[in-house]
Amino acid sequence: SEQFRRVADLDRLTAAGVLNESIVLQWFGPEDRYAWYESQRADGPPQRRVVDTQTGEILLAAESVAYLNEFGPLPAADAVVAESNLPALRRIEMSGGAGSSTEIQIENRTTAAVKLLWQSGDGERVPYGELPPGESRRQHTYAGHVWVLADAQDRPLAAFRAQASRGKFVLDAETPKPSDSPRRRRGGRDSADSERRSLPPQSASPNGDFRIEIRDYNVVSIAIPRPPADEPTPSEPESPAEPSREWVLTTDGTADDAYQEPIWWAPDGKHFCLFRVAAGERRKVTLVESAPKDQLQPRAIEFDYAKPGDRLDHPRLHLFGVDRNTHHVVDPAQAPNPYAIDEVSWHADGQSVRMLYNERGHQRLAVLAIDVASGQTRAMIDERSSTFVDYAHKRYLRLLDETDEAIWMSERSGWNHLYLIRQSTGEVIRPLTSGEYVVREVVDFDAENRTLLVAVGGYYPHQDPYHVHLLRVSLDGAPPLPLTDGDGNHSWEISPSGKHLVARYSRADLAPVTEIRSLSTGQRLCVV
Structure with a gap:
């Protein structure tokens, strides 16, 4: 029916309704100092921009010395994509929210057929046929979507993310294989x-x-x-096994x-x-x-x-x-x-x-x-x-044998929080979080620095209690450090070097905002 068709097409019809709803950053430079992204515009084609996380400055890619030194000059908007311009992902990530409609070209320069799979936002891999050796194909997609190339046994050979502008990905013998453990984002415990x-x-x-x-x-x-125990010599008989x-x-x-x-x-x-x-x-x-x-x-x-x-x-x-x-x-x-x-x-x-x-x-x-x-x-x-x-849903246990400690999640105070427990005695060494907010999940644990990344709800009294924020929590008694503060519900990802936090937040009455923050201090470096 017409009504069913409209519901089925809802994602496609609304995909580009909000500009820059899903900004995807591609990192480069030492310790991820720089990142480039495609910025959508209402009155023209997307513009490629470059962020300098040290200065907070955002330049057009054509004006960024760092970008030009790394990638060379940008092709003309109407130029045919001759060489691969979509970088291979180090880890297979989930597809982001659908950005603008675009087209990608995939070329298989290996000697075997490969499977083309779309990586959905919930981790499912949807097959889109095979690509024979030596051939290429064009595929319609949306900016932010992730594609995986796999062998006959479904083992990933490469992965890449589509950009707002037309792109090309080449699979050859030098293409690095991605890790099959997606970068942790909110929702991945x-x-x-x-x-x-x-x-x-x-x-x-x-x-x-x-x-x-x-x-x-x-x-x-x-x-x-x-x-x-010993290998026999030619002149000696072989010793029997035990x-x-x-x-x-x-x-x-x-x-x-x-x-x-x-x-x-x-x-x-x-x-x-x-x-x-x-x-x-x-x-x-x-x-x-x-x-x-x-x-x-x-x-x-x-x-x-x-x-x-x-x-x-x-x-x-x-x-x-x-x-x-x-x-x-x-x-x-x-x-x-x-x-x-x-x-x-x-x-x-x-x-x-x-x-x-x-x-x-x-x-x-x-x-x-x-x-x-x-x-x-x-x-x-x-x-x-x-x-x-x-x-x-409110369970977390990590045993730290070297220090006779355990990290435990509990609602014993009436609010869901984390506690540091002495394994040998069962005593509470200290609450790691406390107050009138709740721990929603433990996102990550840094054993070397003895810190946790923790998603919490209701942290800011003046905000909606369902807004999720990110804290850095120390096991050694320092107060929790807020890494986000925007008035909205947050999702996030971490740059490959682990130095920067990409935080995105929105509300029903606020279009998505994307920030780059320091993962160590929570300082906002820029808004992209």
Whole structure:
């Protein structure tokens, strides 16, 4: 229908309704001193401008000595794009808001066909066909949109961002491959797990001495045979490898109460842990996918869905030693009724293993630790509420083993804030944030400088409490430093060198404003 068509075309029809709604900066020079961008105009074609972050000066690219020295003179507006003028991205980024309509030319100078993919704003890669070797094609797009070129296995070979003016991208053997981890922007949380000192789950010990298997629902430890110590000479017979040895560590596992992988090893390879899970009730819910992408007929989808009061799976963490004498189990008094237990990690010294215990009913969220020497379970952090602990959206845990600290998110004050906790005692060293505003998410953690980038809401009393702002928060007691202050809702990205913050804010009655700020001080360097 006509109404459906208008709704489907809404993004395209309104894409260029606001000039410079999505300014995309391309950085160059030492420590990202300069950045160029396309500035849209109501009375003419876009102009390429250059920002000097040291002086705050903005010049036309044709008048900027730094730009001309880096890229050479600009082509005429009506010139055919002969050489590549769209730089390859170092990291694959999300497409920005749709800017002005434009056209790009992609040329494949490699010996294999490549896939052309549009990187959407939510991270999905939409296929736009293949580009054979030695060929080129023109593609309609919008300024700010990101395109990815990938091989037959969907591994990224290159990525670039379209500009307001016509552009060309050439893929050849010298094109740098991008990192497949997008630059962090607002909405992308810091992953505290990514930098844990714990080893990832694996069956073999870190030192290669033992391997763990689950057989008939029980735990079996296997000594990994060592190869001969010395290479035999032609006149000597080859020494036999050490024979394999096995030990059955448990015999009480059953189909309804089984020991299960994954397996987490201590860093020194002397101990490991895994879950034993008593199976809960199973109920099935069936959905019908009416229009699958890969077939014409509908498809039935069945999955587990427990009802309130049903018996859930009951995981208990078991700790074993390769000496075959150590076997500890999490204290059932500390973990009586789990909804989930996850974030298992070993302390860097291998003397304790931690887990995040989420109690059914969601009125308790605790970090529990089992001590290797004593087998005792203690609560390092014990968050309780008479109403609800928001384990899904207001949860952050980062363990700092070297300093016996942990960073924890909590609503215990009535406002969602961050706290520095002493791991060994559970005491609060200090609140990292406090006051009548809320922490929305932890954006990044700088271990070297012991600081956090934190998104907050309601920070400025005179502004709408739903406006999101960015703070730099110190672990060492300094007050939080606001990095944004514009009266609007913010998004942001960080320059490749980590020196500059690109902050964008808007309101329903305010067109988007783009600022460049110092990431270390929050000082506004210029408005572009």
